[in-house]
Amino acid sequence: MHNPAPIRSRARQITRILLGGFLVLAGIGHLSFARTEFQAQVPDWVPLNKDLVVVLSGIVEIGLGAALIFLVRQQVKVGWIAAAFFLAVFPGNIAQYLGHRDGFGLDTDAARLARLFFQPVLIFVALWSTGAFSRKKN
Numbered sequence: 001m002h003n004p005a006p007i008r009s010r011a012r013q014i015t016r017i018l019l020g021g022f023l024v025l026a027g028i029g030h031l032s033f034a035r036t037e038f039q040a041q042v043p044d045w046v047p048l049n050k051d052l053v054v055v056l057s058g059i060v061e062i063g064l065g066a067a068l069i070f071l072v073r074q075q076v077k078v079g080w081i082a083a084a085f086f087l088a089v090f091p092g093n094i095a096q097y098l099g100h101r102d103g104f105g106l107d108t109d110a111a112r113l114a115r116l117f118f119q120p121v122l123i124f125v126a127l128w129s130t131g132a133f134s135r136k137k138n
Contacts, residue, residue, distance in 0.1 A: 016068050016075065016129035019082070019122075023065030030058020040103030043095035060085065068130070079130025086122045093119055 030038050035054055042050040064085055067078045096103060097112040106112045127133050 012129045012131060015125060016079075019125055019129055020065040020068030023061045023068065023082070025065075027058040027061030027063075027065060030054050030061060034104075037103045040101040041089075041092035041096045043091055044099070045095075057089065068126075075130040076132050079126050079132035082126035082130075083123045083132070086119060086126060090116075090119045 026034075029035075035051070038054040038057070039050045042053045046053055064078070064082050067074070068082060071078055093112075093116055095101075096106065097109065097116060100109060100112075106115055
């Protein structure tokens with residue numbers, strides 16, 4: 001009987017790299033082509049300029065994405081950090097929904113509400129793809 005562990009390991013590795021690539025692309029979007037769209041997600045209660053928040057979070061996303069791709073030996077720690085980041089930006093998604101703000105084609109309350117359910121998926125993917133669920137945090 002063959003061992004399914006290498007298949008799971010390869011699936012995790014591919015998922016981790018894809019998630020890292022997604023974060024790098026999103027971070028680049030923060031700094032360029034989607035900057036205005038991301039400003040719609042910054043809650044009004046954040047005491048900083050919305051553009052500054054978008055730029056800083058974009059830099060963080062690029063760094064996290066690169067870390068997911070290249071820091072293989074630290075992948076569990078990076079997974080926990082990425083999950084914490086996804087949790088930290090979740091209030092922005094909630095603010096976009098509650099404020100009825102359009103962005104990224106989310107032009108109805110139903111679409112903005114549906115998007116809220118994908119943030120836990122990102123958190124799960126960050127933890128699963130880095131093996132954070134199955135290994136103790138160092």
